[in-house]
Amino acid sequence: MHFAAPLPLQSGGTVRDYTLAYETYGTLDARRSNAVLVCHALNASHHVAGVYADQPGSEGWWDTMIGPGKPVDTDRFFVIGINNLGSCFGSTGPMDTNPATGRAWGADFPVVTVEDWVDAQARLLDALGIETLAAVLGGSLGGMQALSWSLRHPARVRHAVVVASAPNLNAENIAFNEVARRAIVTDPDFHGGHFYAHGTVPKRGLRIARMIGHITYLSDDVMNEKFGRELRRAVGTGADGAAGSGAGPSAPTPYRYTTQDVEFQIESYLRYQGDKFSEYFDANTYLLITRALDYFDPAREHGGSLTRALARTAAKFLLVSFTTDWRFSPLRSREIVRALLDNQRTVSYAEIDAPHGHDAFLLDDPRYLDVMRAYFAGIATGAAVTATAPATPALEALP
């Protein structure tokens, strides 16, 4: 959808006009009351569910969560997936033409924030004739957008579902983003962000950025379980697991003694992920989106008080975190829960004992999906809902 009216940005700048890519699933009911907006995280898009007719393997990035009969049931809800401004999957972004110069925006694309995205999304809802969302839903950076919706447009959100998210980035989160950005910006193929004109792509930097990202998405435990110290050549031999074969000492596969070639499986995995990412993701978008993460901090205008910041919310909330997520740990979700409770908001909170780290929010852990299914069923029927999960602590016990 094209928007001709300029969008004012948090930075003070403006996007003169822009296009947003979106997909919808299910049917908007007569009262226009069953819309669910799904916000994406760093490298995802508007294609949240389903497959394209002519493209096998084209499942949406949250296809486990969203679809007919799934936890966010598209037989009941009208689900909207949207690609954010500045991204590289169809919405206006750095690869598009800057009307002021006639060339690609490149690094001159305006810095966009979570708040800017929410405002742009609100205009899409206006155009679709949707005044109030049954729910706004997102994981990680998507959860920040859901939280921001509840602040910027409190009357338009009945439920905000914030998964594996945080009220802001901490120093370590910013640090990882910064290393990734430096890898991209210092790649000689970046050309100050105007690499399109040079016919290059800063793939070295994108690879490093993605490798760093992947480490922070996975838990220590799941990395040890999936890869451990296994050598690349030793797949299936069982000779190089840290636990050994259990059948007494046997000669391990010899090391190759190389500093530049792949020796361990984990190296092979990371290189593959980096290579794949560098083929499709835009480097300027990576800078923009990590910066939007860095800047998000709703408490900032309230003297650092999240409680005061969240006083303007009116929605009901579901927060979900995962025990082994060290990027956005359960403590960060609990900060939000605590601030909402301080404001007497209705909050459900589930802390899922999952081994997969931050990535768990994209996976099909049955307890997680059950929590989401129960909550969205409650939204659909209007019933009061309380999330439950084996590891859910009593809300009263929160620090």
Add this chain to the structure above:
Amino acid sequence: MHFAAPLPLQSGGTVRDYTLAYETYGTLDARRSNAVLVCHALNASHHVAGVYADQPGSEGWWDTMIGPGKPVDTDRFFVIGINNLGSCFGSTGPMDTNPATGRAWGADFPVVTVEDWVDAQARLLDALGIETLAAVLGGSLGGMQALSWSLRHPARVRHAVVVASAPNLNAENIAFNEVARRAIVTDPDFHGGHFYAHGTVPKRGLRIARMIGHITYLSDDVMNEKFGRELRRAVGTGADGAAGSGAGPSAPTPYRYTTQDVEFQIESYLRYQGDKFSEYFDANTYLLITRALDYFDPAREHGGSLTRALARTAAKFLLVSFTTDWRFSPLRSREIVRALLDNQRTVSYAEIDAPHGHDAFLLDDPRYLDVMRAYFAGIATGAAVTATAPATPALEALP
């Protein structure tokens, strides 16, 4: 000291002849029984203590620990600091001439392991006329060398002191090393490791490597305390701390909205550390030393059993870990303690409740220094010693 005899390596290769840089502190006693060997970690050297007469600010990297009247008291002990083979601070390494080609070794320097370093160190002790060490001591990768000493030369080590270390790297540790190596190797100025001949230095890659390293050396807590979300320009204003001023909402310092310039203090800190490191550290050495870390795994030749691997030790042990060290967590030290106890070895273990993460082993936490002081006093007097620290769990309670 120059060594003319070839050194056989774990890889099957050989270093034909080589020089090791070392320093000594204190006096070797008549029975040659008070020698303490100090092994260094990734980016340190033989200069472990004291200052050079003409160089203010040239304190050794472990000057809090080693010196007259310090925990490792050079009035009592003859301390030897040594720079490892392949490093870039005086011992033979990639910047030196490869006798086979007449050019710098560069990336062709043989891959060296912890075991190779220990063997090279043993030759230095031979040359100094020291048969038995009162103690071998190291933190992090240095601790791995201390552990390896107790395995390769059990009769020559009375005490092995292993601080903030691990019995091997886990998948996440290897992953971080690999990202750092890829940043270096893919820097166009690396030239396949032969950048000396091109008059270049892969500084971009070294910067990224160091930034990644620094993140893993610090705890989440200390990063939040030291940097938090403070803006670079907001130093001392108190306006941008996550906790706010506590005096009610006040307008925060505006963001600059930039993706490439420094916005947060943590970014400035990391860039500074990266820049500094890239000025003095050799890129090929970085590859070699991170690979030595990756390869260390004494249990590997024993079917993965650390208990069987440590059966050949004869030394007494002190293990020290730090609660907030997420690079080599206390659990990794406990693995070593457990395996030693399984072999009925004498082990002291102190788990120090310190906020500084992995870096704590280089800092002057008084409880940590007290543990070390007590242990080395016991070595000096021959008394039985048991380390104690407020957070030391009973050894029987180990998992």
